[in-house]
Structures are given as structure tokens and as C-alpha cells.
Amino acid sequence: MLGRTASSLFWMSRYHERAQNVTRLLEVGFRGAIISHSGQEDGTHWTFALSCSGSEKGFAQRYDELNLRNVAAFMIFSKENSDSVRHCLELARNNARAVRTSITAELWEAVNTTWIEFNEVNPQTITQERLPDFLAWVNQRSHLFRGALLNTVLRDDGYFFSQMGNFVERADNTARILNTQYWTLLPDSDIIDDGSVERYQWSAILRALAGRRSYRFAYPNARLKAFNIAEFLILRTEMPRSLAHCYDWIADTAEDLAQFYGSREPSLDLAAEISRQLSETQMREIYQQGLHEFLTEFVGKNNQFAQQLSEDYNFA
Amino acid sequence: MADERTFFNEMLEETGEPRQAYARLAQWLEDKPANFLTKKSRDAEMIFRRLGITFAVYGAQEATERLIPFDPIPRIISASEWRRLSAGIDQRVRALNAFLHDIYHRQEILRAGRIPADLILQNEAFLPEMAGFTPARKVYAHIIGTDLVRVSENEFYVLEDNTRTPSGVSYMMENRETMMRLFPELFQSHRVAPVEQYPENLRQTLESVAPDPAKSNQTIVVLTPGIYNSAYFEHAFLADSMGVELVEGRDLFVDSGKVFMRTTRAPKQVDVIYRRIDDAFLDPLTFNADSMLGVPGLFDAYRAGSVTICNAPGTGIADDKAIYAYVPDIIEFYTGQKPILNNVPTWNCSRPDDLAYVLDNLEDIVVKEVHGSGGYGMLIGPTTSRREIAEFRRVLQNNPSNYIAQPTLALSACPTHVASGVAPRHVDLRPYVLIGDQVRITPGGLTRVALKKGSLVVNSSQGGGTKDTWVLED
Numbered sequence: 048m049l050g051r052t053a054s055s056l057f058w059m060s061r062y063h064e065r066a067q068n069v070t071r072l073l074e075v076g077f078r079g080a081i082i083s084h085s086g087q088e089d090g091t092h093w094t095f096a097l098s099c100s101g102s103e104k105g106f107a108q109r110y111d112e113l114n115l116r117n118v119a120a121f122m123i124f125s126k127e128n129s130d131s132v133r134h135c136l137e138l139a140r141n142n143a144r145a146v147r148t149s150i151t152a153e154l155w156e157a158v159n160t161t162w163i164e165f166n167e168v169n170p171q172t173i174t175q176e177r178l179p180d181f182l183a184w185v186n187q188r189s190h191l192f193r194g195a196l197l198n199t200v201l202r203d204d205g206y207f208f209s210q211m212g213n214f215v216e217r218a219d220n221t222a223r224i225l226n227t228q229y230w231t232l233l234p235d236s237d238i239i240d241d242g243s244v245e246r247y248q249w250s251a252i253l254r255a256l257a258g259r260r261s262y263r264f265a266y267p268n269a270r271l272k273a274f275n276i277a278e279f280l281i282l283r284t285e286m287p288r289s290l291a292h293c294y295d296w297i298a299d300t301a302e303d304l305a306q307f308y309g310s311r312e313p314s315l316d317l318a319a320e321i322s323r324q325l326s327e328t329q330m331r332e333i334y335q336q337g338l339h340e341f342l343t344e345f346v347g348k349n350n351q352f353a354q355q356l357s358e359d360y361n362f363a
Numbered sequence: 364m365a366d367e368r369t370f371f372n373e374m375l376e377e378t379g380e381p382r383q384a385y386a387r388l389a390q391w392l393e394d395k396p397a398n399f400l401t402k403k404s405r406d407a408e409m410i411f412r413r414l415g416i417t418f419a420v421y422g423a424q425e426a427t428e429r430l431i432p433f434d435p436i437p438r439i440i441s442a443s444e445w446r447r448l449s450a451g452i453d454q455r456v457r458a459l460n461a462f463l464h465d466i467y468h469r470q471e472i473l474r475a476g477r478i479p480a481d482l483i484l485q486n487e488a489f490l491p492e493m494a495g496f497t498p499a500r501k502v503y504a505h506i507i508g509t510d511l512v513r514v515s516e517n518e519f520y521v522l523e524d525n526t527r528t529p530s531g532v533s534y535m536m537e538n539r540e541t542m543m544r545l546f547p548e549l550f551q552s553h554r555v556a557p558v559e560q561y562p563e564n565l566r567q568t569l570e571s572v573a574p575d576p577a578k579s580n581q582t583i584v585v586l587t588p589g590i591y592n593s594a595y596f597e598h599a600f601l602a603d604s605m606g607v608e609l610v611e612g613r614d615l616f617v618d619s620g621k622v623f624m625r626t627t628r629a630p631k632q633v634d635v636i637y638r639r640i641d642d643a644f645l646d647p648l649t650f651n652a653d654s655m656l657g658v659p660g661l662f663d664a665y666r667a668g669s670v671t672i673c674n675a676p677g678t679g680i681a682d683d684k685a686i687y688a689y690v691p692d693i694i695e696f697y698t699g700q701k702p703i704l705n706n707v708p709t710w711n712c713s714r715p716d717d718l719a720y721v722l723d724n725l726e727d728i729v730v731k732e733v734h735g736s737g738g739y740g741m742l743i744g745p746t747t748s749r750r751e752i753a754e755f756r757r758v759l760q761n762n763p764s765n766y767i768a769q770p771t772l773a774l775s776a777c778p779t780h781v782a783s784g785v786a787p788r789h790v791d792l793r794p795y796v797l798i799g800d801q802v803r804i805t806p807g808g809l810t811r812v813a814l815k816k817g818s819l820v821v822n823s824s825q826g827g828g829t830k831d832t833w834v835l836e837d
Contacts, residue, residue: 048626049624050626051614145590147415148609152414156413159413160414
């Protein structure tokens with residue numbers, strides 16, 4: 048396989064995952080804006096979506112007012128925002144197109160049709176009433192992409208690189224969202240009232256990571272607690288967006304890759320090491336080290352892994 | 364001159380009765396309800412868009428990827444017509460390859476005075492770097508798309524030979540697939556010669572010209588300029604259907620006189636490159652130094668015999684419009700036979716007598732740029748306003764050697780789905796030819812159709828569409 052092909056498969060998956068993550072942040076912002084029972088001003092809910100996706104600065108440079116129309120324009124449709132849904136879907140599709148010969152027809156059609164249909168949407172028509180359906184549609188298309196990948200692609204190196212891209216992006220997204228909101232997840236935040244800011248933030252974090260429901264199953268008393276939420280999203284492997292879960296996949300995929308090529312590269316050892324650390328660490332220890340420090344270090348290691356992978360396999 | 368009343372109708376006799384090959388299709392068209400084809404056309408468009416069968420239009424800002432309009436009514440060629448056509452094409456492509464070998468070696472045809480030496484040696488498409496080099500099996504142009512038009516029952520003319528990197532073969536294949544999905548019943552009632560063997564034939568052809576044809580695992584690649592190229596879909600399609608890698612220049616490198624591709628593991632040596640980039644961009648060390656698309660050192664590796672490039676560099680001289688007029692001579696010179704297919708009479712505007720004739724008859728003829736393509740920069744006298752003709756006259760007089768001229772041919776017409784129902788529209792035909800250990804011609808090819816009433820321009824960049832082309836088996 049060409050190094051460039053490996054790279055395109057990796058980034059195709061990364062961008063599709065990113066599109067979905069941005070969409071979910073917008074869903075959380077939207078929900079906050081319409082129920083607004085935390086007594087805050089409207090804009091705050093959008094700040095959560097903007098800061099978690101790292102696009103606060105870019106937004107502030109272009110818009111004065113924090114409202115649905117502006118946030119949607121910037122985070123969904125903007126050609127200037129490199130993290131907009133539009134940009135992610137376009138890059139996912141361009142990467143898929145560059146390796147059209149290495150992916151299945153089903154996968155290509157999922158990526159291509161998503162981009163075509165997205166591109167046909169007139170941003171003016173996505174009003175407050177239509178936004179939830181539209182975001183749900185993007186989400187479903189992203190699931191279709193994953194489904195096509197899992198169900199139709201041959202389990203060879205191309206599949207492994209696609210999986211790597213997906214989970215590196217997901218781990219990055221989870222770690223960044225937690226890190227942006229880390230102060231609400233410190234243990235002493237647990238002594239709070241039901242209607243507090245923290246409570247709203249916890250709920251927002253769980254929704255942004257599609258874990259609001261599953262949290263209740265994972266923690267039988269179902270009470271939202273900072274400690275549990277942090278543990279759930281960092282260390283619990285059964286949570287599909289937790290850091291531990293992502294690195295379970297990455298480490299397994301690394302083993303598959305080593306077996307497929309018959310040789311171990313430094314990136315594979317790095318993946319195994321990160322995965323092992325996550326499985327051996329207790330939440331208490333993370334708090335002792337400092338949650339913010341831990342998350343910052345994780346984002347760095349995750350990047351380092353992606354970088355090493357691209358060097359080991361000659362990504363162009 | 365193209366007179367709407369005198370063009371050849373491929374489906375109907377002058378009496379209005381369908382010709383034999385079209386009998387069943389004509390009946391079928393008659394039996395279908397009025398909106399049937401409109402619905403099928405929409406289905407077809409959906410299929411094409413989902414599959415990503417698109418082409419890019421230069422200079423068009425919005426929607427840089429477009430669909431070529433697809434006409435759902437097939438064009439039919441009878442078995443006996445095809446036999447004659449393919450014999451003519453076979454003769455022509457063999458002669459052109461013999462010509463290429465000759466002008467890059469002993470230049471017998473120039474010595475014999477059959478072609479003016481300046482026309483070759485001063486031609487930009489002639490590559491002195493190829494002199495004395497003999498590619499495998501002496502084949503230069505491995506993939507050719509011969510553009511033909513029909514003007515009467517038995518008269519076909521070759522318009523262009525396309526010996527560089529002819530495109531459109533993926534449309535031939537996808538048109539057929541789409542037709543089989545849309546109208547399975549038509550395939551049951553007609554014995555249509557298949558085209559699906561093309562990728563396999565292409566692969567066989569490429570393997571047969573590898574530096575070491577005996578090697579069991581040839582590494583073949585398709586070299587593309589990248590996803591923004593107008594024919595990118597086709598490059599991907601061909602690589603995919605042959606089961607080979609689709610590479611860009613940056614995926615290849617030359618080491619110790621051999622070409623390798625950068626893989627996720629050890630570099631892999633490449634035996635045959637089916638390149639879809641122009642000569643000038645192949646190798647920045649030998650040709651265009653600014654090229655970002657090519658592979659430094661590729662040409663030296665090629666000349667050293669470690670890799671085969673298809674088509675060979677320098678084949679453009681064989682389809683140069685200034686050389687075109689000499690192709691009948693070329694055929695006679697190398698095969699000793701009379702040409703089976705006609706050449707369109709051509710005036711070379713660099714000759715004073717020819718230029719004078721062309722200037723006197725601009726209203727009736729077609730003028731083309733010598734190096735132009737895609738239907739740009741040409742004049743079709745009969746359909747052009749007087750003022751535009753006057754403008755063109757000035758351009759032509761300023762640089763006559765840049766132009767050739769031909770009589771306006773009355774292109775044949777085929778039944779085509781239009782807003783008002785079914786109506787005749789003018790067509791051409793590009794059969795695809797592969798030359799390696801043998802000459803392989805896929806039955807049929809790509810029919811391009813001018814969708815505008817009366818129009819003779821079939822190019823997709825100028826609003827033309829395509830049709831599936833059926834060669835009936837006996």
C-alpha cells in the first residue's frame with residue numbers, strides 16, 4: 048500500500064469523526080439555548096460548543112454576536128473555519144476520493160453522498176426549527192460511514208489505518224472537551240446544588256460525548272458526580288468515547304498491523320504503552336497528579352502517537 | 364456542408380422505416396409511455412452522481428465536478444459495419460506505431476520525401492530525447508482513441524487519432540453498466556457485444572510491454588496528476604478495475620536507475636507506468652523543470668530500460684493536427700495498403716494556397732487550432748455569425764500556421780431523448796484501441812452526442828453528452 052493511501056485513509060476517518068463531534072457539540076449548545084433553565088444568558092451555551100471545538104477565537108474574529116445564526120454559520124457552513132462540519136466533510140470526501148481505489152463502493156457512496164447532499168443545503172434554510180433535524184442527519188451519515196467501514200472493508204492494512212484515524216480523533220475530542228471543562232470535574236465540585244452551573248456543565252459534557260444515558264447504566268445509583276463522570280469518560284473501557292476505550296482499539300489495531308506486516312514499529316509500542324497506562328491508572332491517582340495536567344499530557348501523547356504512526360508508515 | 368435535410372439518420376431509412384439493426388429498438392421506443400425516458404434519465408443521473416462519475420470543467424468556479432449528460436437511447440452498430448470499422452482502425456494504429464518508430468530512428472519516411480522534414484523536426488510534439496530509443500515490442504502508442512464520424516451508410520471519416528492519453532473509456536464502461544440496470548429487457552432482445560473485458564485487456568496490454576514480460580508479478584501503476592484533474596474519476600476507475608495502484612508523481616522516486624513507489628513498508632519497484640499526465644510534466648529533470656506532477660529521473664530510468672511508460676513520451680507527434688493530413692500517406696508507406704478509413708480533406712493554413720482557399724470559404728468550413736483540443740478555439744463556419752467570422756479571419760491571418768481547416772461534415776444523427784420526446788442529434792464515435800502483444804479493439808466505444816438541435820459540437824466541455832454504443836453480434 049502506498050504511504051499516501053495510508054495517510055488518506057487515516058485522515059478520511061479522522062475528518063468524518065470530527066464532523067460528528069462538532070455536530071454533537073452544536074446539539075448540546077442548541078439544547079442549552081432553548082431550555083436555558085440554568086438562568087444564564089443565551090450566549091453561554093454557545094461558548095461551550097465553541098470552546099470545546101477550539102473555535103472560540105476564530106469565531107470572535109468574525110462575529111460580534113453570539114447567537115444561533117452566527118454559530119451555525121461558523122461551525123457548520125463556514126469555508127474559513129477549518130473545523131466546520133462543511134470543511135470536515137469536504138476533506139473526508141477528498142481523502143476518500145484520493146484513495147477511491149482502496150475503499151469499497153459502499154464506503155465511497157456513504158462519504159460521497161453525504162458530501163453531495165450537505166453541499167446542496169442552503170445555509171439560510173437551516174433555521175432554529177430545522178437545526179435539530181439537520182444535525183441529526185449529519186450524525187446519522189457519520190454512523191453510516193462507520194457502519195460501511197466496519198461491514199464492508201477488508202481487514203487489511205487499509206482498514207487498520209482507517210481505524211487508527213477514527214480513534215485518534217475521538218480520543219483527542221474527548222480529552223479536549225474534558226480539559227476545557229476540567230474545573231467543573233474537580234472532586235470538590237461535588238458539593239453543589241441541583242440547579243448549579245456545574246450540574247448543567249456535567250450534563251453538557253456527557254451529551255457532547257453521547258454518554259448521558261449510558262452513564263446511568265454504568266453507575267447504578269445514577270447520580271451525577273464529578274468523580275464518576277471523569278472516571279467514566281477517561282478510564283471506563285465500556286464507554287465508547289472514553290480515552291481507555293479509544294486506546295483499547297488503537298492498541299489492538301496496532302497489534303493487527305504488526306501481525307499484518309510482520310514487524311513492530313515504534314508507534315505500535317507507543318500505543319501499547321498509552322493503553323497500558325490507562326488501564327493501570329486509578330481515577331484517584333489522576334486527581335492527585337492534577338486532572339488538567341493529566342489531560343494536557345494525554346493530548347500531547349495522542350498527538351505524538353499519530354506523528355510516530357505517520358513516520359513509521361511513510362504517510363505522505 | 365452540414366445541411367439539416369441531408370444528414371445520415373442512423374436509425375431510419377429515408378422512407379421513415381427503421382434500419383434492420385434498429386428495428387427492435389424503434390418498436391420499443393414506440394411502445395413506451397411519453398414520460399418513460401424522462402424518468403429513466405433521472406434514475407441514470409442519480410446513479411452517476413452517487414458513484415462519483417464526474418469530470419471537472421476548467422475555469423468553472425462553482426461545481427467544479429460535473430456530470431456528463433447521459434442519453435438513455437443506445438446507438439447501434441451492426442456486426443458488418445463494425446468489422447469494417449475495426450479493420451480500418453487496426454490498420455491505422457499499426458501504421459502510426461510504425462511511423463513513430465521510424466521518425467525516432469532512421470526517418471525513412473522523411474528521406475523518401477513523403478512528409479516535409481520540417482513538419483516533424485520543428486514540431487513541438489517531436490521529442491528529440493526519444494531518438495534512437497526502442498520501447499518494448501516497438502510499440503509507442505499503446506492506448507489510442509480513434510475519433511470517427513459517419514456521413515453516410517458506408518462512409519466513415521477519422522477526425523483525430525488521439526495517441527497521447529485519450530480519455531472517456533470509463534464512460535464507455537459505466538454507460539453500459541447503467542444501461543443494463545435501466546433496461547435489462549433491451550439486452551435480452553439484442554445480442555450486444557460486451558465491453559467489460561476492457562480493464563483486463565488493458566492490463567494484458569501493459570504487462571505485455573513490461574521490461575521483462577516473463578516476470579510473473581508485474582507491478583503496474585496508473586499515474587495521475589491528482590484529484591483535481593478533469594479525468595481523475597477515470598484514472599481511479601482504471602486503477603481499481605485493473606487491481607493496480609493509483610499513484611501521483613510524489614508517490615514515485617528513482618533510485619539507481621529504477622523506479623519505486625513509496626509504500627507503508629519497503630519501497631516497491633515499478634515495471635509499467637500507465638501515465639495520464641502529459642510528456643512535459645513527466646520528469647522535471649528532462650522536461651518542464653517546474654513540474655510538480657512528475658518524477659525526477661523517470662526519463663533516464665525509462666531510457667535505461669528499467670520501466671515502461673505508456674504511452675511512450677513523444678507519441679503526440681502522431682496525432683498532431685499538422686501531421687494528420689499525411690496519415691493516408693503514412694498508412695500506404697508502412698503497410699503498402701490503401702487506407703480503409705477516410706481522412707477528412709485538410710487544408711494546412713501554413714501553405715499560402717490552402718490559406719487563400721480557407722479565407723475565401725470561412726462560412727462553409729471548420730477551422731481548428733493545430734494544438735487545440737476539447738472544442739476550444741475552433742470555428743464552425745456554417746453555424747457562426749458574420750461578425751464572429753470576420754473576427755476569426757483577423758486571428759487566422761495573424762498566425763496562419765497555427766490553424767488547419769476541414770470541410771464541415773454532415774455528421775450522422777441518432778435518436779436522442781430531448782425535451783420534446785425523441786429526436787435525431789448529431790454524434791461521433793471514439794472506439795478504444797489497445798496495442799501490445801496484439802491489437803485489441805473493444806467493440807463499440809464512446810458515442811458523444813451534440814444535445815443542442817443542429818449542433819455539430821459533441822465535446823463534453825461544450826454541452827455534449829454520451830450514449831452507450833452497441834455493436835450487435837451476428
